[in-house]
Amino acid sequence: MKTKNYMNMNVNPCKMCMPMGGSLAFKGIENSMILMHGSQGCATYIRRHMATHYNEPIDIASSSLSENQTVHGGSKNLKHGLKNVIKLYNPKVIGVLTTCLAETIGEDIKRVIEEFKNKHSITGVDIIPVSTPGYGASHYEGFFHTVRSIVEYYSPETPEKNDKINIVAGDLTPADIREIKRIGKLYGVDFNLIPDISETLDGSFKEDYSKIPKGGTTIQEIRSMAGAKATIEFALLLEEKYSPGIFLKEKYGVELYKMSMPVGLEGTDTFIKALAKITGRSVPKDLHAERERMLDGMIDSHKYNGEGRALIFGNPEITYATTKLCSENGITPVIVATGAKAKTLKKYFDYPNSLIMDDVDFETIHSEVKRLKPNIMIGNSDGKFIWEKENIPLIRVGFPVHDHIGAQRKLIIGYTGSMTYLDEITNTLLDLKHSGYRQRIYDEFYDKSGGEKYA
Amino acid sequence: MKAEKSYMLDERKDHILIKKSGSDGIKCDQDSVSGAVSQRACVYCGARVVLNPITDAVHIVHGPIGCASYTWDIRGSLSSGSENFRNSFSTDLQERDIIFGGEKKLASAIEEIVEKIKPQTIFVYSTCVVGVIGDDLEAVCKEAEKKFAIKVIPVQSSGFAGSKKDGYKAACNAIISLMDSDSQMDDIKDKRSFNYLGEFNLAGEIWILGRYFNALGLKLITGMTGDSSTDKLKEAKNASFNIVQCAGSSIYLAEQMKVKYGIDYDRVSFFGIDDTSESLRNLAKLSKDERVVQKAEAFIELMIEETEEALENYKNRCRGKKVAIYVGGGFKAISLIKQFNELGMETVMVGTQTGRKEEYEKIKELSNEGTVILDDTNPSELESFIKEKGADLLVGGVKERPLAYKLGIAFIDHNHERKHPLCGYEGAVNFAKEVDLTVNSPVWNLVKGGGLDEN
Numbered sequence: 001m002k003t004k005n006y007m008n009m010n011v012n013p014c015k016m017c018m019p020m021g022g023s024l025a026f027k028g029i030e031n032s033m034i035l036m037h038g039s040q041g042c043a044t045y046i047r048r049h050m051a052t053h054y055n056e057p058i059d060i061a062s063s064s065l066s067e068n069q070t071v072h073g074g075s076k077n078l079k080h081g082l083k084n085v086i087k088l089y090n091p092k093v094i095g096v097l098t099t100c101l102a103e104t105i106g107e108d109i110k111r112v113i114e115e116f117k118n119k120h121s122i123t124g125v126d127i128i129p130v131s132t133p134g135y136g137a138s139h140y141e142g143f144f145h146t147v148r149s150i151v152e153y154y155s156p157e158t159p160e161k162n163d164k165i166n167i168v169a170g171d172l173t174p175a176d177i178r179e180i181k182r183i184g185k186l187y188g189v190d191f192n193l194i195p196d197i198s199e200t201l202d203g204s205f206k207e208d209y210s211k212i213p214k215g216g217t218t219i220q221e222i223r224s225m226a227g228a229k230a231t232i233e234f235a236l237l238l239e240e241k242y243s244p245g246i247f248l249k250e251k252y253g254v255e256l257y258k259m260s261m262p263v264g265l266e267g268t269d270t271f272i273k274a275l276a277k278i279t280g281r282s283v284p285k286d287l288h289a290e291r292e293r294m295l296d297g298m299i300d301s302h303k304y305n306g307e308g309r310a311l312i313f314g315n316p317e318i319t320y321a322t323t324k325l326c327s328e329n330g331i332t333p334v335i336v337a338t339g340a341k342a343k344t345l346k347k348y349f350d351y352p353n354s355l356i357m358d359d360v361d362f363e364t365i366h367s368e369v370k371r372l373k374p375n376i377m378i379g380n381s382d383g384k385f386i387w388e389k390e391n392i393p394l395i396r397v398g399f400p401v402h403d404h405i406g407a408q409r410k411l412i413i414g415y416t417g418s419m420t421y422l423d424e425i426t427n428t429l430l431d432l433k434h435s436g437y438r439q440r441i442y443d444e445f446y447d448k449s450g451g452e453k454y455a
Numbered sequence: 456m457k458a459e460k461s462y463m464l465d466e467r468k469d470h471i472l473i474k475k476s477g478s479d480g481i482k483c484d485q486d487s488v489s490g491a492v493s494q495r496a497c498v499y500c501g502a503r504v505v506l507n508p509i510t511d512a513v514h515i516v517h518g519p520i521g522c523a524s525y526t527w528d529i530r531g532s533l534s535s536g537s538e539n540f541r542n543s544f545s546t547d548l549q550e551r552d553i554i555f556g557g558e559k560k561l562a563s564a565i566e567e568i569v570e571k572i573k574p575q576t577i578f579v580y581s582t583c584v585v586g587v588i589g590d591d592l593e594a595v596c597k598e599a600e601k602k603f604a605i606k607v608i609p610v611q612s613s614g615f616a617g618s619k620k621d622g623y624k625a626a627c628n629a630i631i632s633l634m635d636s637d638s639q640m641d642d643i644k645d646k647r648s649f650n651y652l653g654e655f656n657l658a659g660e661i662w663i664l665g666r667y668f669n670a671l672g673l674k675l676i677t678g679m680t681g682d683s684s685t686d687k688l689k690e691a692k693n694a695s696f697n698i699v700q701c702a703g704s705s706i707y708l709a710e711q712m713k714v715k716y717g718i719d720y721d722r723v724s725f726f727g728i729d730d731t732s733e734s735l736r737n738l739a740k741l742s743k744d745e746r747v748v749q750k751a752e753a754f755i756e757l758m759i760e761e762t763e764e765a766l767e768n769y770k771n772r773c774r775g776k777k778v779a780i781y782v783g784g785g786f787k788a789i790s791l792i793k794q795f796n797e798l799g800m801e802t803v804m805v806g807t808q809t810g811r812k813e814e815y816e817k818i819k820e821l822s823n824e825g826t827v828i829l830d831d832t833n834p835s836e837l838e839s840f841i842k843e844k845g846a847d848l849l850v851g852g853v854k855e856r857p858l859a860y861k862l863g864i865a866f867i868d869h870n871h872e873r874k875h876p877l878c879g880y881e882g883a884v885n886f887a888k889e890v891d892l893t894v895n896s897p898v899w900n901l902v903k904g905g906g907l908d909e910n
Contacts, residue, residue, distance in 0.1 A: 009515070010520060013545060019521070041500050045522075058857075066617065101584065
């Protein structure tokens with residue numbers, strides 16, 4: 001089994017920390033603000049990372065702990081921070097995320113928040129504590145753990161049964177979320193979709209700028225999750241303890257459909273069929289047409305795809321889903337790599353010709369690229385270092401994308417999105433073939449010796 | 456006059472100043488206000504940005520993954536030699552390391568690097584958790600130095616232990632420690648040899664100015680730390696004088712070098728035509744060589760003529776626009792005000808994350824009546840003042856960019872992200888070009904135009 005080249009180090013990380021995941025989750029909750037309990041840098045780094053990816057203002061407050069609070073406790077700063085966030089932003093929800101520092105000095109944020117609420121008689125704002133130590137796990141787990149904590153926070157004693165379907169979104173872009181909603185409409189079904197970043201992280205230009213962006217999952221939607229018909233969770237590789245779907249299933253008996261992001265024909269089929277099964281309705285005509293169109297497109301490009309040898313990397317879910325898309329189209333996934341711990345990735349991909357790695361870094365991925373020589377790379381912008389050195393085209397997808405624009409409106413799910421995604425891959429392979437083929441063929445076959453070769 | 460507005464937090468009032476004759480000083484150099492959404496980063500960030508451009512050094516971040524992940528290649532600095540510095544090494548501390556300590560892991564990590572890369576210098580940065588769990592960085596580094604006969608330098612940069620400025624200081628101390636490790640100093644110094652402190656070669660600045668220095672007959676030993684290396688930094692002691700650009704990060708280093716090695720220094724700024732010319736004149740004088748002084752005059756005259764000609768068109772297109780500035784340090788803010796003056800543009804708002812008292816005094820002196828001056832501001836204040844002052848353009852970091860765009864105004868990236876040089880005469884033209892590109896983009900006409908409902 002391949003592990004990292006460096007035993008005691010992660011060199012050029014292919015993962016981020018838990019508070020990053022937590023921030024991504026809260027950004028999809030309506031009228032919410034985040035207060036990170038820790039030193040000032042954590043909030044700033046995460047804001048910078050998200051701002052370059054989404055091209056949206058990302059406001060995240062920090063309790064700005066310094067030496068004094070590190071020694072004597074940061075509760076005063078946290079309370080003060082809450083007061084200021086309420087004053088400046090007037091949110092309905094405040095997510096309080098811990099950091100390495102807060103966890104290590106043993107801050108009891110639940111208690112501090114209770115004290116704050118009681119002392120100032122705070123009403124009309126829900127303050128949700130989530131434990132996200134940076135050393136606990138990666139941003140992947142941090143994301144789902146935070147979504148789960150939000151769902152738990154609002155879970156009612158006695159849920160009212162309803163006809164809605166819960167969607168736990170995972171690595172989806174704002175454009176992907178809009179597509180999920182469209183598919184829901186075709187079925188005539190209402191979703192409790194969490195976190196709904198479709199508007200909050202892909203905002204529009206309006207005369208009046210609002211510091212907290214419009215949109216996001218409403219509190220009412222989250223409350224109704226416990227009584228929903230079923231949960232669809234796009235988190236195939238996630239450990240159960242982080243899973244919001246598992247929580248809803250175990251506590252309320254909400255049926256859980258765990259699946260990969262609906263990327264690729266089969267990946268989308270799984271989602272569409274699950275919707276048909278849960279709603280008891282037949283698959284809408286439009287979706288049949290979209291599927292047929294996708295299949296038609298796949299046939300058109302299958303021979304070109306057959307020459308693809310891909311490195312696929314990034315978050316576990318998008319890596320899994322993209323690998324499925326590649327395999328069903330004849331693109332060999334030469335290297336499949338994720339920085340998070342996702343042991344099950346290997347279980348799903350029992351391909352003889354593929355190197356499957358989890359808990360890995362870019363230093364190792366780079367050395368494997370040199371060895372196995374893929375001709376296309378599919379993953380986030382952090383692959384640009386390999387791209388720069390090895391001159392292998394990189395399709396930017398996933399998070400973060402810093403060096404291209406438009407990551408927030410990239411649609412890669414459903415039949416339509418998957419086909420656009422596949423087209424981008426295929427066209428990149430075609431460009432590889434077309435650029436320089438005249439010279440390649442000339443160099444290989446033109447007989448400058450005048451026939452001596454076969455004489 | 457102090458600003459009085461409801462959107463401000465009371466404790467922020469003294470950090471905001473509206474220039475009027477006889478107005479008081481501004482409050483600065485304080486911890487950020489909890490919950491105010493400061494744009495600052497942390498101590499570690501300060502240390503990393505100063506040391507990172509040292510090209511042949513290996514930079515190990517001793518801490519959880521996030522700190523290394525978010526600062527991987529953060530500077531984008533260019534190198535004429537090694538690329539070691541472009542990698543981000545992390546000990547990727549996990550929960551068990553937090554409990555049992557990370558010293559062993561760090562020692563093994565250093566050993567692995569020595570085996571695989573054999574660098575001359577390793578910097579080991581401490582992070583928040585390391586500061587709390589009490590790993591003895593000094594001891595581990597000392598032990599490794601003895602064992603491997605290379606420089607292993609601890610950088611005391613726990614995130615909470617002050618602000619970004621304290622990180623600069625930690626970095627300067629690390630550089631001193633590197634310079635000290637080589638006891639050789641030339642007996643007779645070349646009067647024309649010098650170091651250039653506070654310049655990081657983000658887009659070839661050291662190389663552009665290196666050409667100027669050559670033209671004048673001066674000898675640059677090394678940039679600090681742009682395009683520097685272990686050998687060059689050890690050689691730095693042999694300079695006859697130092698020039699300092701980014702004072703916030705490097706004035707401490709200049710002072711230390713003066714005390715320890717008797718090297719005098721002067722402040723320079725190579726941003727804008729006036730500052731560049733004045734700095735070249737001062738630089739020439741420092742060499743105490745009349746030939747250099749004469750060469751400088753001739754060179755400046757020639758360059759100004761060429762540059763003025765190239766700028767004329769941009770000036771005509773940009774004149775009269777109003778500018779808001781929010782940058783990291785005071786030096787940059789000051790040079791930007793001057794540059795905008797050169798283009799006939801008025802600065803209506805100016806702020807810094809970590810400006811010093813005397814820098815704010817200078818800013819006040821350069822500003823027109825009514826200019827808003829801000830220390831360690833936040834998105835809420837930026838939004839209010841940009842609107843209130845009617846700015847057409849914001850200069851700032853990556854986090855501020857989306858805010859400017861959401862407010863419908865132009866933006867200049869005077870930050871790590873830029874990929875073109877902004878210094879010297881060439882830089883002055885690049886700067887004007889970027890201002891013109893953004894301020895006069897046709898997109899703003901569409902923004903001002905009515906929507907679909909307008910006839």
